[in-house]
């Protein structure tokens with residue numbers, strides 16, 4: 206180690222660290238699993254159906270012998286990210302951390318379903334760049350009025366009453382994706398919203414077409 210400069214081992218604030226390659230690479234792992242690791246990034250307002258569709262998809266994939274794992278904002282905020290709130294800085298750190306975790310999952314061959322509001326374009330773009338071409342953005346393009354009518358946790362009501370400050374869509378921003386690979390929205394013809402299982406099927410078709418369901 207003494208012949209190596211300290212700078213060569215500096216990443217961010219960490220010094221004297223070195224990257225180790227394992228003997229089993231991602232492709233080998235993927236062949237064993239019969240699928241390709243990827244990150245499906247569900248973004249959208251609270252109540253837009255991110256968790257419902259992600260968990261439905263996880264189950265539908267499992268029934269087809271494919272292994273997926275949901276990383277859900279509410280759940281992750283109970284543990285790994287329990288020290289973060291909802292300021293722009295905390296949301297940024299929330300997305301950075303879970304972006305890194307999702308990359309690790311995808312590297313292990315997992316079909317990784319990430320369900321976070323992730324309201325800022327820049328934060329989502331950073332994860333896209335980190336993960337690369339295995340990143341698939343799924344935009345739950347559900348109007349605020351629909352989410353607010355659903356209000357399963359009563360949070361919109363509390364936000365409208367001023368009991369929650371900085372609630373996304375009410376008094377905090379949501380920056381819509383412009384080029385999401387997949388969009389879920391009410392049908393233009395009849396204004397009907399597909400049930401979660403149909404949405405999951407649409408995503409499975411996409412994964413199949415892109416070759417993620419075999420290795």
Ligand SMILES: Nc1ncnc2c1ncn2[C@@H]1O[C@H](COP(=O)(O)OS(=O)(=O)O)[C@@H](OP(=O)(O)O)[C@H]1O
Pocket residue numbers: 250251252256278279282291295296297299300320321322323324358360369370371372373377
């Ligand atoms: N101020 C504020 N704004 C938005 N959401 C709030 C807020 N306070 C609490 N909650 C609850 O936290 C859930 C969102 O957490 P996320 O980690 O997905 O948020 S973010 O990506 O960091 O913006 C979100 O869950 P979902 O409804 O599943 O999206 C809410 O239940």
Ligand SMILES: Nc1ncnc2c1ncn2[C@@H]1O[C@H](COP(=O)(O)OP(=O)(O)O)[C@@H](O)[C@H]1O
Pocket residue numbers: 249250251252253254255256257258320355357398399400401404
């Ligand atoms: N496609 C859908 N059609 C009708 N209701 C839905 C659909 N997807 C989700 N929901 C309902 O909307 C509410 C919010 O869904 P949820 O998955 O908790 O949203 P999010 O994770 O984005 O906050 C739940 O009550 C859920 O049953």
